Amino acid sequence: MxxxxxxxxxxxxxxxxxxxxVLERILSLIDSHRDRSAVSLVSKAWYNAERWTRRHVFIGxxxxxxxxxxxxxxxxxxxxxxxxxxxxxxxxxxPPNWGAEVxxxxxVFADQYPLLEELRLKRMTVTDESxxxxxxxxxxxxxxxLLSCDGFSTNGLEAIATDCRHLTELDIQENGIxxxxxxxxxxxxxxxxxxxxxxxxxxSSDVNFDALERLVSQCKSLKILKVNKNITLxxxxxxxxxxxxxxxxxxxxxxxxxxxxxxxxxxxxxIGCKNLHALSGSWEATTLYLPVLYxxxxxxTFLNLSYAALPSEELAxxxxxxxxxxxxxxxxxxxxxxxxxxxxNCPLLEELRVFPADPYDQDINRGVTESGFLAVSLxxxxxxYVLYFCRQMTNAAVARIVQNCPGFTHFRLCIMKPGQPDxxxxxxxxxxxxxxxxxxxxxxxxxxSGLLTDLTFEYIGRYAKNLETLSVAFAGGSxxxxxxxxxxxxxxxxxEIRDSPFGNGALxxxxxxxxxxxxxxxxxxxxxxxxxKMLARQRPRLNVEVMKxxxxxxxxxxxxxxxxxxxxxxTDAPSFVHxx
Amino acid sequence: xxxxxxxxxxxxxxxNGTLLASSSSLESVCENAELKEHNYMGLADRPxxxxxxxxxxxxxxxxxxTLKATELxxxxxxxxxxxxxxxxxxxxxxxxxxxxxxxxxxxxxxxxSSQKIVVSGNKRGFADAMxxxxxxxxxxxPEANVVLSPRPSPNLGxxxxxxPESFGHRPAKVKEITTxxxxxxxxxxxxxxxxxxxxxxxxxxxxxxxxxxxxxxxxLATTSKNAEEVDGxxxxxxxxxxxxxxxxxxxxxxxxxxxxxxxxxxSALEKMFSCFTIGALGREMLSESNLxxxxxxxxxxLTYEDKDADWMLVGDVPWEMFLDTCKRLRIMKSCDxxxxxxxxxxxxxxxx
Numbered sequence: 001m002x003x004x005x006x007x008x009x010x011x012x013x014x015x016x017x018x019x020x021x022v023l024e025r026i027l028s029l030i031d032s033h034r035d036r037s038a039v040s041l042v043s044k045a046w047y048n049a050e051r052w053t054r055r056h057v058f059i060g061x062x063x064x065x066x067x068x069x070x071x072x073x074x075x076x077x078x079x080x081x082x083x084x085x086x087x088x089x090x091x092x093x094x095p096p097n098w099g100a101e102v103x104x105x106x107x108v109f110a111d112q113y114p115l116l117e118e119l120r121l122k123r124m125t126v127t128d129e130s131x132x133x134x135x136x137x138x139x140x141x142x143x144x145x146l147l148s149c150d151g152f153s154t155n156g157l158e159a160i161a162t163d164c165r166h167l168t169e170l171d172i173q174e175n176g177i178x179x180x181x182x183x184x185x186x187x188x189x190x191x192x193x194x195x196x197x198x199x200x201x202x203x204s205s206d207v208n209f210d211a212l213e214r215l216v217s218q219c220k221s222l223k224i225l226k227v228n229k230n231i232t233l234x235x236x237x238x239x240x241x242x243x244x245x246x247x248x249x250x251x252x253x254x255x256x257x258x259x260x261x262x263x264x265x266x267x268x269x270x271i272g273c274k275n276l277h278a279l280s281g282s283w284e285a286t287t288l289y290l291p292v293l294y295x296x297x298x299x300x301t302f303l304n305l306s307y308a309a310l311p312s313e314e315l316a317x318x319x320x321x322x323x324x325x326x327x328x329x330x331x332x333x334x335x336x337x338x339x340x341x342x343x344x345n346c347p348l349l350e351e352l353r354v355f356p357a358d359p360y361d362q363d364i365n366r367g368v369t370e371s372g373f374l375a376v377s378l379x380x381x382x383x384x385y386v387l388y389f390c391r392q393m394t395n396a397a398v399a400r401i402v403q404n405c406p407g408f409t410h411f412r413l414c415i416m417k418p419g420q421p422d423x424x425x426x427x428x429x430x431x432x433x434x435x436x437x438x439x440x441x442x443x444x445x446x447x448x449s450g451l452l453t454d455l456t457f458e459y460i461g462r463y464a465k466n467l468e469t470l471s472v473a474f475a476g477g478s479x480x481x482x483x484x485x486x487x488x489x490x491x492x493x494x495x496e497i498r499d500s501p502f503g504n505g506a507l508x509x510x511x512x513x514x515x516x517x518x519x520x521x522x523x524x525x526x527x528x529x530x531x532x533k534m535l536a537r538q539r540p541r542l543n544v545e546v547m548k549x550x551x552x553x554x555x556x557x558x559x560x561x562x563x564x565x566x567x568x569x570x571t572d573a574p575s576f577v578h579x580x
Numbered sequence: 581x582x583x584x585x586x587x588x589x590x591x592x593x594x595x596n597g598t599l600l601a602s603s604s605s606l607e608s609v610c611e612n613a614e615l616k617e618h619n620y621m622g623l624a625d626r627p628x629x630x631x632x633x634x635x636x637x638x639x640x641x642x643x644x645x646t647l648k649a650t651e652l653x654x655x656x657x658x659x660x661x662x663x664x665x666x667x668x669x670x671x672x673x674x675x676x677x678x679x680x681x682x683x684x685x686x687x688x689x690x691x692x693s694s695q696k697i698v699v700s701g702n703k704r705g706f707a708d709a710m711x712x713x714x715x716x717x718x719x720x721x722p723e724a725n726v727v728l729s730p731r732p733s734p735n736l737g738x739x740x741x742x743x744p745e746s747f748g749h750r751p752a753k754v755k756e757i758t759t760x761x762x763x764x765x766x767x768x769x770x771x772x773x774x775x776x777x778x779x780x781x782x783x784x785x786x787x788x789x790x791x792x793x794x795x796x797x798x799x800l801a802t803t804s805k806n807a808e809e810v811d812g813x814x815x816x817x818x819x820x821x822x823x824x825x826x827x828x829x830x831x832x833x834x835x836x837x838x839x840x841x842x843x844x845x846x847s848a849l850e851k852m853f854s855c856f857t858i859g860a861l862g863r864e865m866l867s868e869s870n871l872x873x874x875x876x877x878x879x880x881x882l883t884y885e886d887k888d889a890d891w892m893l894v895g896d897v898p899w900e901m902f903l904d905t906c907k908r909l910r911i912m913k914s915c916d917x918x919x920x921x922x923x924x925x926x927x928x929x930x931x932x
Contacts, residue, residue, distance in 0.1 A: 088788065090791070090793045090794070091787075091788030091789070091791050091792070091793070091794075092787055092788050092794065093787065093788045148793065148795075174793055174795040174796070175795070176794065176795070202795060257851070257852075282799065306796070307796075307799055307800075331800075355792065355796065355800075356790060356792070356800075357800060358800070359790045359792055359797065359800070389790060389792075414790055414791065416790045418786065418789060471791075473789065473791070498788075499786075
């Protein structure tokens, strides 16, 4: 006994005194920031080894920490991912000039991380000045990705193209951008060769095609190219023959009229793209020309048709050529028939997103229904991610869907009319979502909709033990609903609620919870200023921010944003944001 | 008799404005869409003319009757469906930026028993609109105007993404009407079968709902217009007509709604038929003043068949009127268009 005991203690001390070089070497192979966070908690030595070896830092809420704190802890960062505004800002629920400016971060990085290579921003405010600063100060800068950001214009992009000599990635997606001209593309130097990713699909100005063609021919490592709507089919053909190595392609508009010869050439160009595994495009398609894509679809794993309003027949023909499809994004113009075609042709499908082509249309005979969803669940047993916008749903259908596909990790169902019940039984959708949380034990993200009582939330609290993100709108009956969530879901990180009758009681029931979460958003609920003040007083390590809704007359229309932070209250808050 | 009637009508009008507004916001079936439009073409266009309102409303009433007769309802035909009223209770105090459709309340049945059949759902207003009209007092009712007028184009809010903005001015008006007369309506209808949680009222156009990113919303606005082109189905946004060209082996179809002026149409057609050389057709503005020159030199002439099956020269009437009357297009050879030219020339002469 004794020798083994002493051997054990010797073992344990030996592990801790593992040579730093070796430890750091091993830890440098770990990429996942969650794993790294876990590693840093083991011991002081491991914490230090981890912080010295970390190259990429992910900051899910830019106000949860300050750039100085980040720089102090991690001296060797080369890549930063920053997320700013609350998600509901995508839907105009956050007034402009709210904050999340990247400049303060860049200023610190210029000092502490002069060798910064990658910057990925989501829902941040980026100005042209910031972009110019970025281009000037970071000599090794390589990759810029902007998703759902705002505050800049194409002038800022000019600075990036001109000054970033080693740029490999320029990914501009769905931003609130001031699109002045396409001149930025012409700003790439003559002998520029390093680009690997170029995505300007969401920009609307014309770019100089010759400059683009030259860029594409010179950048032999170009793997991802997503052009904007203005690129015609003829131009696309010329690009494709110069870049047959593409793995991801975003086409331009499919509207051009082609001669037979041009059609053949385009077809041949697509046949030449043997490595294509992702296809997207802003296709105002005359479906005459969709068949040119067929040869390129054999190895397709991701098809994004969410900007192409295809009718069901055309989609059916297209997916018949995509047997390996794993992710599909479509508009609901394909209707249930289209989804049935997907079910028959794509057994490997894992992710489906169906967006509404006409979100404000009340005509229930358009778009997709529960039967389309059901069909997909029958044909695609690997389905685990769904975002589904529909105008009608039933509890029975939802229950059957999750029975067919119990592996759901992301279940986001949006019945577009707020507070709409099961259209067959006229009952709330409680049982449907109850079935989801009971059956899908791996559920990490849930978006609920339709008519829902507190019972839904009871179910979620009781069964959704792996739930991390929950979005609630126009649902619930009383404080009890929200309380069930806060009491029940141990892994909850993000909770966003709008237009639901949860008040101070519900808000304060989460006192123990909020510091283990990233954030809580509540708008148009029954929370009052006093409730928020109470929360703020009891939890100094949370920022409790209140925005008064200018449109509403009654005194209770606050938007509340609560998040944990080690950086204290915001120093850059605009006048309409009050930190309590 | 009239003043008390008016008094009753006003109150009912106000409350019904709410009721009907609410019911339309709750209805998931858009069966009413066409009807709404129809009504408002009659009512909104000529708000001050009593006479013209009457026949339109009568017509609409007839349509109402037909539809209502076939519609599946929960209650007995002719009864006010209590379920709906219960909904109204729940939401009456909430934000109603709904389009107030038929503000006139039907429950003054005692006076207008002949209209009882039409009493249910959104169509109540017609009964009373008709009744009031027959009394010659319809437009004299100021309340009706207040509620009716803020609804010039019923589908605008539905179709366009500028929903919140276009409804901006309405909430104020509807709210005024909302606050009065709700209590007596709601009490008898409380506790009906509908299981409504105390969730806020479903708005027609809610800020940030459905949850779609602005970028995507804006792209969809253009995509949906083109989708109808792609489908070939006549969605309410598309107007496809055949275009034939003399000597061409096949016809084409164009969506007239895609263009906003003759110039755009002619250049589009020129592109489409470029292989068959339209010539001067596309280059000049198809206005009355240019017609003479055009016909003088051009190889082809653009004509259209109107509702009366007459072949007309394109360019005479305002664009909007052209959209209404055009059934198909034909690109004629000038030599064949002899019969048309004098008429056009005469017109341009008379204008000059």
